[in-house]
Amino acid sequence: MIDSTRNHPPESGLYPECPPRTSGMLALDARHTMYYEECGSAHGVPLLFIHGGPGGGSLPHHRRFYDPSFWRIVLYDQRGAGRSTPVADLTDNTTQHLVADIERLRAHLGIDRWLLFGGSWGSTLALVYAQAHPERVLGLVLRGVFLASPAEVDWFIDGMQRFFPEAWREFTHFLPAAERNDVLASYYRRLIDPDPRIHAPAALSWDRYESTCSTLLPKPPGAIRPEGDTGALAIARIEAHYFVHDSFLVPNQILDGIARIRHLPCTIVQGRYDVICPPVSADSLARAWPEAELVIVPDAGHSVREPGTTRELVAAVQRMQVRQR
Secondary structure (H helix, E strand, O other): OEEOOOOOOOOOOOOOOOOOOEEEEEEOOOOOEEEEEEEEOOOOEEEEEEOOOOOOOOOHHHHOOOOOOOEEEEEEOOOOOOOOEOOOOOOOOOHHHHHHHHHHHHHHHOOOOEEEEEEOHHHHHHHHHHHHOHHHEEEEEEEOOOOOOHHHHHHHHOHHHHOOHHHHHHHHHOOOHHHHHHHHHHHHHHHOOOOHHHHHHHHHHHHHHHHHOOOOOOOOHHHOOOOOOHHHHHHHHHHHHHHHOHHHOOOOHHHHOHHHOOOOOEEEEEEOOOOOOOHHHHHHHHHHOOOOEEEEEOOOOOOOOOHHHHHHHHHHHHHHHHHHO
16 A cells, blocks of 8 residues: 555646547447447557446546557447447346457457556456456556445445435435335336336436445535436446346455456555445455555545545556556
């Protein structure tokens, strides 16, 4: 672990806006099509941004953590998320499908190896992909580690009330009293209901709960998604789907597979006050992977947008850049 108060570049923010050079839709199977885009240097070192959720999708600010003159930056939306189609779809939507999708995208773009950059669920998927295809990975920059254990899911559904009792009460009291004995199962039933009158309010309630708990300081009211936002349905439905199915991983799969990737450089950036993905998971990963660099941000929660986390992620990628020269 290293202290995040050490020296940094004078500018601790993001790189300037970086519009895509190219974008496309990649057919994954007869049902799913995946959105992807490239920005930065066409001849640079490849870097893949892996978004969170699952179901979150990539956003324009996700392009700005990396030097666009050095990196060939690839962003994409996982199946069912963002601009991929069909949106919020659960058919053939498993971790194994998502790993295969990354490989399909790599081959489609003619990339041999790439740096993986992912936070929250993106850290989970980056680790699982790297363990499945270590020969295709240059290194990893991870944020807000989620190891997809039942204990972490239980914390999300029930434990966060210890820090956000008002948000948890609003989240659970959305359900009728008779459905509160198993909050996850009750939400899942509603979220997979085909009737928008059933799934849309449940999705908004789920998304607001997660969003409210994601930052150290409260978000302004305008930062919460409005009713009818399809992003809320994608993230709520797909997250619940993965939670109900143990993220389609065997118990302790990620920590048990560290030996396959210990030779790869890795930086873990973790907010000290991350309530969504508490630091114990990042600590467990770092103890299993002593060669990895663990950076604790003393003034941050879970969000990638918090200044300390932004600063550390930019610095972590810059250190990876030095390795690639």
